[in-house]
Structure formats: structure tokens, C-alpha cells
Amino acid sequence: MWSRRSFLALSSLAATLPMATLAHATSTQADLTLRLPAPTGPHRIGVRSLQLIQRGRRDPWIGTPDRDVMLSIFYPALTTHGYPVAPQMTPAAAAFFNIFDAQFLHSLPTAGVNWAATLTHSHVEAPALPGHRPVILYSPGGIDPRTLGTGTAEELASHGYIVITIDHPGETSEVELSTGELRRIKIPPTGATDPVILRLMISTRLADIAFVLSQLKTIDLPLDLRRVGIYGHSAGGATAAEALYENRGLRSAINLEGYLDYLPLTPGEPNELYPIAQHGTDRPVQLTGTDGYRDDRFDSSWSALLSHGGPVRRTELTQANHWVFTDLGTMAAQCQQAGLMTAENRAKLVGTIAPGRSVPWIRNSVRSFFDRTLRC
Template sequence: MVVTALALSLAAPAASADPALTLAKPTGDRPVGTTALYLKDTSRADPWVPSVPYRELMVSLFYPAAPPDGPKKQFMSEAEAKAVFDEAGIGGIPPSVLTTVRTDAVVDAEPAGRDRPAVVLSPGFKRPRAELTSLSEDLASHGYLVVLVDHTYENVATTFPDGRVTGCAACGDYDTEFWQKLQRGRAKDVSFVLDSLAHSKWAPLLDGSRIGMAGHSVGGTSTVNAMVTDPRIRAGIDIDGTQSDPLLPPGLDRPFLFLGRQSLYTPGTGVESGTWDADWKQLKGWKRWLTVTGVVHPSFTDLGLVGEQLGLDFGATTPAVRGQAITAAYVRAFFDQHLRGRPQPLLDQPSARYPEVTFARTSTPYLPAPTGDRPVGSTAVYLKDTSRPDPWVPSVPYRELMVSLFYPAASAKGAKTQYLTAAESAALLADSGLDVPSDTLAKLVTNSVADARPSGRGLPLVVLSPGYTKPRATLGALAEDLASHGYAVALIGHTYENAGQSFPDGRFAGCASCEVPHDEAFWQKLELGRAKDVSFVLDSLTHSKWAPLIDGARIGMAGHSIGGASTLPAMIADPRIKAGMNIDGTTHVPLAPPGLSRPFMFLGHQLGETACVPGDPTWERDWTQLTGWRRWADVRGAQHASFTDVGLVGDEFGVDYGAKTTALRTREITRTYVTAFFDQQLRGAPQPVLDRPGYPEVTFCH
């Protein structure tokens, strides 16, 4: 796949040159120094001009400086600026304006400190290294040594200390072999630069055990090549660069980040996303795939930043200053985590500070943030029902249950709740086909604070029951969201009915019910047994230390799959449950006359091409017996897993489970309708979204 050069496809300038052009201000607290290095590799001829028997490179170093006093770095020389304007076809603006752009790094300032983590930066094809100046200054202001490399003859102009200016000998016709040669050659450039630094007067400034690399466009794709050939590079970033030299087995086990345009790199729909997808499969370590909305190729660089100040239209809807801020924030967070060992929440899940950034894929899954305004706490509750033997292991003369209780918390501070234990994660992933460590889901990022102090009392309670073989945690995102809106939520783990469940004393219960033939009698036993579990949980919670948290007159229930199907039997058996919801669960215990007069809602995935036709026949059967408030909503493009954390994790890992609507979108729809349903039925607050579909994907069947 051809890597596009950084095209400045511009409309006529809207403004004349402004002498006050500026780069982004560094966000760190350290002054920044810079110096230019001339390096000469005599071990190889230049790849683009073979008559030159060596490879010449210009490198800019940026570093934390002692309080500096001296001239600021020139952004570009006039020759470089003219070459950039000429290549882009920009007229009407004197190139000299780029020589006056205000920078913050002081030339040849005295370095401060030593053994700095280092980041090598590589610019896009045809672009001088100046395009990454803001990023370089920002990293240096946070304590990094930045090594910004100009790849001679691969950009429109490189200025050497003796006054020579080389042009773009590599420019011309571009096929796949050309781009592969470019990427591999840049990897050699980077290794040579690192060798040179390690044996120069700058060596004390460099910590050779903490080196990372990032680049823009082909500089980003070259990062993969450099990491494969040079193990000194511990972590890498591709910023908006399409890969032409695929990463081959055994792949790469060091951390890697893709950061690019949403329009081009969204998995499955972005026209260049396939090249990232191919490499994604070969990345075996920590990895992220992030896309940014509203940006274009120059948005990640200073050419976008300065061009926008000149009134040039690149076609971006997100301002260049914002694009640069996003780039700096995520690049810095990545290297802080992987070179300095400082965990960065910004890399765990989407951030409200940067709504333009989407986590397209991740190796460390996360739950989307709750939509309510209350912090969320949760705790694990162990319950033992001595009134009955276990229905699946009759030799156990009691029924043990684990319940996760979610609630509004007094504070958002504290350690987050563990999603699954390592044993539960291994059990759930055992037959998934995912090539991930068995404890991956034990590291999933949640939003609730473990054992936080509750806030409030007399809250409406919603009981949640998960699908068959699925641990209770798979409804965690829904539970957290309800709690953030002021609900207490009891999320039940039905022992021996899921892949595996851990108990506080270290015991682990597998799926004993999985060994039983799954005929109609089995499913009816499962639903009726869950109804008993729910009543026991309600008895226990309302007679425990948690009783003040719960308003016993405002209890609802919802579940997914067999958990949803169990809601009707539970409501029939227990009048305390005032309202119920079945999320995509076929029912096996028919609702018999006189039916159910309490509010009920079906929410499921659309079965065919036409909404509601065909509909689930068991829902049609039970619908006629619902005599109170009722709704039936279908979600187009969703699949069974879409309504749970299983779908979310699948999307985050890049698993195709047949959904056309993303799990994140289905999660938004599910949260909206579940919260609205209980707000109306338990709180008496009318919800218009229950009267008419609030999403284009949703159809009301009845």
C-alpha cells in the first residue's frame, strides 16, 4: 500500500503572512535547549544518490536545559521554507515567514541532568525535520532527550553546516518497493544515529536502556522497521502513517501505539486501516489503536499549526492547535508509561478531556465511563442459602452465591474494582480463540472504586442477572452506569452456571451445569432456579448492613440472555420486583394467565433484515400475557454479545462477532433504555425515549 506524502492541498490563502506565527508552547516545567548535529555514516553509500559513498544526516537534539540565555532556534531556513512552499504549490505568501516562526528552544543551551529517557522522531516524506519541532520541545520540557532526524534526500530541503542544501532525490515514482526501501533505510539511519550519540559528548545525557521512537507518516511506519532491527528501541508510535512493509512473524513484543485520522484508519471502514490491522495481529505486547476525529494529515505536525495561522485550509474540522495538543498529550503519556514506568490513565480508556480520540482497539480492555454524575463504588458480597441444596451439585447442601453490589460512592478516589480474578479470566477466555494472556480480563480497566464508602440511602435497587456461562462481571458496564445515576445494583453470579467463579476463601467453582444435557427442561430449570437466587439475594440484602442503602419498595430486575429470560419467572415468584427487563433472552418458562400486570420491556437485536419480522416467538407468546405497561424494542445491527461487556471487549480486541453496529453504540443504546425504563417505573419520572425510539437503530415492535 502506497504511503501518501504529506500533501498541502490548499485553497487560496485567506490571510497574509503574520510575523507573529508561533508553535505550541511546551507544557512541561523545564526550559528547553537544542543543538544541531552533523553525522556522517561512512559504512554505506547514500541509498538515493549512490555516487555519494557515505550517508550524511542532520539531527536536532532537544533537551532539558539549565536556565537558558541565548537565541531561540530558527524554525526553518529560507531555502527550506521556499522548498516546502514550492512543493505544496503555495503562492502569495513569502517563504521567509517560516524563518520567523517563534520557537521556545534556546540554541546550544547548557543541558541539565543526565541519563535522560530518549525519543527518536522521524518526519514525513518530503518534510524537513522542523515539522516536529513543537512535539520535540514539549517532550524535552518534560525531561526527555529528543533526537529529531532529517533523512537526507527524502525531504524537499536539508541544510548542512557548510551551507549546502540538498533536495529530494528520492522524489519521483512510488511503488511498494520504493516505500519499503524508504522505511528500511530510515531504520538504518536511526540505528546509526543512536550509535553516534552513544559514542559522542552527548552520551552522558542519554539513558541507553530507555529509548523510544515515534514518527509522522512514513516516519511513523519506519518506527516498526527500526524496532525490528534495533532492540534498543523499547517502545514505538506510528502517527498517521500507512504501512507498506508488513510486520512479519514472530512479530514484535514491545509496546506500540497507532495514532491516526479517524477518516482513514477506523478499523474496517478506513481505506488504509487494513495495513494497521495486518501489523496489529503481529504486535504481541502492549498496544493501542487510537483514531482522532476531524483531523487531516498535517494536523499532527507544525506545518498544520503554522499553515492554519497563515489562513491555509487543509480541510480539517478540528483546529490544528487542538490536533497538536492531542498528539503531544498521547505521545508523552505513551513514553511516560513505557520508558519511565509511570502508569497513565489517559492510555487506559477514552478521556473526557479528549473526546476527539477513539480507542479503536486495545490490548488492555476497558469499560466505557458511566454517564451519570455520581462516583461509583462496588463491593463483593458472599451469600449462603442453607434452605436448599445446590441445584447443579446436589452433594453441596446449600446454595452459595457471589454478588457484586454497585452504588453511588462518596468519592471517586481509590483503587478500582478488579473485573475478574485471574482464574475467572482464564476460564472465560479458555475457548474464546483469542491469542491473549489468560489473565487479560483480570487487568480490564473498570470505573468503580473497590469498597468505597456509599453515598445516600433508600436508593432504588436493580438486580442484574448475566447470560448463561458468563460471569456476573460481563454486565459490569451496565451496573456501573446505573449506579452513577443513583441506583443500587445487585449483580448476581449464579454459581456453577458460568465459566468459573472465585470465592473469597480462594475456592473456584467451574460450570457444573455445562455437563448437563441442554434440553428444554434444562433451560426451564435454569430460569426457575435463577428466580430463587434472586429472591434469596433480596432477602439477604434487605436484612444486612446494606439494608439502609436500599428502598425495598423500589426494586427492579433486568438480565441478559437467560438472565433476561429469568426476569419473568422472578417477577411472578416475587412481588417485590416492581418492573422487569429482558435483554435479548429467549424465554423458556411461558408466562401463563393471569399474566403479569407490572411494567416489562423487551430489548433485543433485530433478527432479520426487516425490523420486528420475524420476531422472537417466545416473546410474542409472553407479550399477550403482559397486561401492564410494556415495550418491545429491536436494535438494528446488534448481535447477542453487543449488549454486554463481551461485545465491548470483542470490539476492543478486533474480534468479528457479526455485529454491524459497534458494541460501544449498542452499549449507549442499552444504557439509555435501561436507565430510562427504571427511572420511569421505579422513580416515577416520565421518559420520552420510551414513547418513541430515540435512536435510528431502534424500532419499537409493539
Template sequence: MRRTLAVLIVLTACSAPAPPRSAAPSPTPPRPATLAAPTGEHPVGTTVLHLTDASRPDPWNLDAGARELRVTLWYPSGRGAGERAAYMSPRESELTLAGSGAAGVPPDILSRTVVYATTDAPAPGRHPLVVLSPGFTKPVSTLTSLAEDLASRGYVVAGVDHTYENYATTLADGAVAECLACDSDTDPGFGTGVVGNRAADVSFVLDELLKKKPAMIDPTRIAMAGQSIGGASALAAMAADPRIDAGINFDGTTYARLPRGFARPFLFVGTPQHAPGGRDHSWDRDWNLLKGWKRWLTVTGADHQSFTDLPQLQSALGLKPLAGTPGAARLAEITRTYVAAFLDEHLRSRPQPLWAGPSSRYPEVKFGS
């Protein structure tokens, strides 16, 4: 299915429908984007792990006898020289743009996005872990701005590319896996199936990271966050795996009903369509099953991709900001601030006054219940 680039910016196949808003082409030739700089005190390192779960077949590729996952780690690093990391490869950029229906921009433009992490930098110390899961068709690199900021604040971040669920994932042998799941996204029960697969992916990733990186990761302080169906998967993964201490859902319809409630902290952050009593009722249903600390935030003017890197990539994609939406820098600040406050409160036991109620510094953020 072809998708226009404007649809990429506003919607994904795994969100409740929202009114489309047009984005006018930029009159100037696009140039590579530069992500917002991390705000914490630590330099940021990054590395890629290729993990294979031989205990289960791949749910999308029937020819694969095992589930192979690509995991990107961002972490607080020591001082030292290192090569600047790539946002994605030229081939990943090409396939991502083609799958999104993009035209009129260089096919490698996303691969030239400027980031701040350096590859394979030293990783001193042991830190809390945050797992990130992206929206459907999106690589986890579209959450890089948040990941780098969290790493600079002292968190290890594990971004999971759920193979065959986005337009391009580079595997251990260099082959690029494309989106096999995209042919099934209108099937009955599709969202529920994806959420279940991702919960299994995350539990396997935790097994491997806690075994392979014991000097880097504190196993008693783990959280998960995701956007769109990645956010729905955070809720499902918490229900399935008690090692996950806290979770965040960015604007993800929760297709799979929780089998039971739990009392661990959870944060909903969404667009106005996800306001209490709004057009998407899945959060109302799940809210009542959460028995611990919980908050429900909506951001005025935000659209479905506002909590990802995509607002920061618009100029590179030849687009102007959508009318009525906060600017890219402001959206990054809001996302980073509230995520860090949530994690500091619940993984580091540092009380945050931001949770007392609406803030005059962030009037766009509305509290609901």
C-alpha cells in the same frame, strides 16, 4: 511533480489516499506563525549534529560514498541566556514551499516561525531518548511543537532529517540537499525501500548518540515516533533494533511487512481512515504481530497532517482551517498529551489512567483494536 498547498496539508505521497478537502485562502496577508508553547517545567535547548555513516553509500545520491544525516536535538536545559532557534533556514523555507506548490506567501515565511528552544543551551542531567522521523518530503522541523514539548517534560529528542527525502536538508558544508527520492515515489516497492533505509538511519544515529552524548542520554530508555512513512519506519526500526523500547506510528501506512512480531509497547494514532477495519488494512495486519502492550487510537476529524506542526502553520500559509477538523491548539494538545502519557508509562514506569479507555476530556479520541 507539483503539489498544491492544499495537498500538502491533507496528504503525503506515502499515505493511503484520503478524500481531498479544499481550504479557502485567508482574506488577510499571512504573518509568521507562533508554535504552541511547551507545557513542561524545563526550558528547552537545541543543537544540530551532522553525522556521516561511512559504512554504507547513500541510497539516493549515487555520487555520495557515505550517508550523511542531519540530526536536531531538543533537550531539557538549564536556565541561561541563549539565542532563539530558527524553525528552518530561509532557503529551506523557499524550497519547501516551492516543492509543495505554494504561491502567494513570502518564500521565507516558514523560517520566521516562532519557536521556544534556544541554541546550544546547557544540558544538565541524563534523560530518556525519543527519536522522531518525519513524513516523506517533510523536514523534521515540522515536528518541532511535539519535540519542544517532550524536551520541556524531561526527554531528549533526536529529530532525523533523512537526506534527499525532503525538499531541503542543509548539510555540514552548508550545501542544501534537495529531494532526490521524490522522482522515485511511484516506483514499485518504494515505501518498503524507504522504511528499510530509515531503519538503518536510526540504528546509526543511536550508535552515534550513545557514543557522543553519554552524559545526556539514558541508553536503557529509548523510544521512536514518526508521522506517515516516519511512523511506518518506527515499527520497522523496532523490529530491527532491540535498543528501541517503545514506538509510535502517526497515521503511517506500514508498507513493509514485519519479518516477525515483538512484545515491546507500540501505539498507533491515526485518522478515521486508519480505524480498525478501515480503508487502510496495514495496521490490521501488523496489530496481530504485536504481542506486548498496544493501543490503537483514531482522532475524529483529523487529517493526515493533524499530528504535525502544519495546522499551526496554516495562517502563515494563507489558509483557513479545514472544515470539520479540530483547531490547531486542540490537535497539539491531543498529540502532546497522548504521546507524553505513552512515554511516561513505558520509559518512566509511571502508570497513566489515560490508557484505561475513552476520556471525557478528549472525546475526539476513539479506542479501537
């Protein structure tokens, strides 16, 4: 999620920051290059980007008559020879991340790191390995771009899944569309506490997910559309759980630390549970959180879902904090080791847990869940 202070600063900055500023925000070659952990599966990985346009669905954040979503699709590759390795972020997105996400949202270093230099382990447009494969969608946390979910997506793809990470433009801090346009966050500054805007955010995400599901059959990759799951972080985790409830085409979902309730429309009233928390589910859901970010709202809304019984389980990672489920779980540790980030800021972001423990734990938790629910 986010704090009201950081959200106000972010939204105000996004509205006024001139593109010329970005030209002066690029890193030098001498700056630290952060590295993503290598995937452990037997398959090499291909990746492609795809912009989908839903004609006739008005974009709630910028008011255009059509709605865009931007995807990265990770998949097992037949060969990667001769196909370039994809960067984690495009240069324009990395420049904006450096002076926007890093400074105001995550307390990351804005100097000394070359955010554009981080490479993935995936090769652009490499040919796909034959054979239909289970599909997993990913929705990122509020404000965070889909690029911060690269590590887990690559891990799943290396073990035989096709993983589609989704940006929700207008709400995402920055996303570069296939046209080259850098779409920046447009949610009003009141979004952090406005229950109407927060509901609009979730309903927009759910409509994005439904649209992507409807377009899977048009993607030229060997997708097994009978075996589709979803996971997400924070607001994306809440989206994943509720999307499972609303779409019978989804077989299972993981909620990585997302609330399952809405803030009340009338002050003083209790929070309103999401339909999945109100009514339960007959399909598998995993609720995964951290001890550092746990609060009464999680206990209340997650317990409501658990109370219905059914195939729902809850797990918790200790010595950890909210963004440990993203690539920042390893990046923050590298920044601290290089003397570019304090131990306090790292702990607030991802906890004190070492990446050597957190990365395998998260990967095993996510992969084993989908192995159980999508491989059968």
C-alpha cells in the same frame, strides 16, 4: 504519504529549480509570522544541530560513498540566558519550503507568510540540565523535513526527555547540512508508485535509524541509553514501528499514521506486511491515526499487528487529517485565520479540528505513552 500527482510535480521541480530562484522567494517583514504553540513542561529547552556521516555506506539517492543524516537535538536546559532562540527553519530551507513544499505538497500560501520568521522555544547550544534522561527519536513523514516536527519535540523536551529529530537527506524535501549545503529531494518521480523505490526508502530510513542509535554514545549530552524510544509520522511512523522490531535497543514506538505494508512487487499480488505486522512485538507500540485519512490499508496492516496481541494499542483523532500530527496542525489554522488559506485546503491537510483541541490531544497521547514505557 503523498499523491502521485504531487510527487511527480515535486520531484520534477526539485530537479530543475535553480538556486537563483530561491533568492527571489524570500518573504518581506510585513508577511505573516506563524507561531508554534508553547511547550507546557517545567523545563527550559536547549537545541543543537548535528550532522552524522556514516563512512562507507553508499547514499542511495545521490550516489556518494558516504551517507549523511542531519539531526536536531532538543533537551532540558540548565539556563537559556544569553543563548539565542533557534528558528524553526534556516533561511535557505525556508525559501525552498515556500516554493516547493507549500505550493506542491500542502496547498499552503506561497505569498503572505514569512516561513523563515517562525521561532522555536529552544535556545541554541544552551547548557544541558544535569541528570541522565530518556531519549526519543523522531522520523518525519515522506518528503516532510524534520523541522515540521518541532512542536511535539519541544513539548517532550520540556517534560524532561531528550528528543532527536532526524532528516533523511535525498528523500526529505530540503535539509541544510552543517556545511551549509542545501540538500534537496532526489527520489525519482516514479517514487510514489514504484514498489522498489518505496522499499528502498524504508530500508534507507531503517539503516539511518540504526546508525543514529549506534552513535548515541558519542553525543555529549546526558542520554540514558537504557531508555530509548521512537516515534514518527506517516512514512516515519512506519519506520518507527519497524525500527522497534529490528532494534532491541528501542523500548517503545509510536506510529502516527504510517502504513505497515509494502506495495506488491508484482501487480495484482497482495501487499506484503512489514515483519512487525507479520510477527508482532513484545514491546509497546501505539498506532495513532485520524478519521479523515483512515482507509482499508490502515485497517488491514494495523489489524494484522493487533491480531498478535501483546502491548499494542490503537487510537484515533476525530475531525482531523493526516498532517495534524505535524506543526502544520497549528500553522494551517493561522493561515486560514489570516485569509491566506481556504477552509477546504485546511481540511484536506489537517482536518477541521481546532488546534486548541488537537495540540493537547496529540501532546498528551505521545507524552503519556512515553511516560508509561520509558520512565519505568
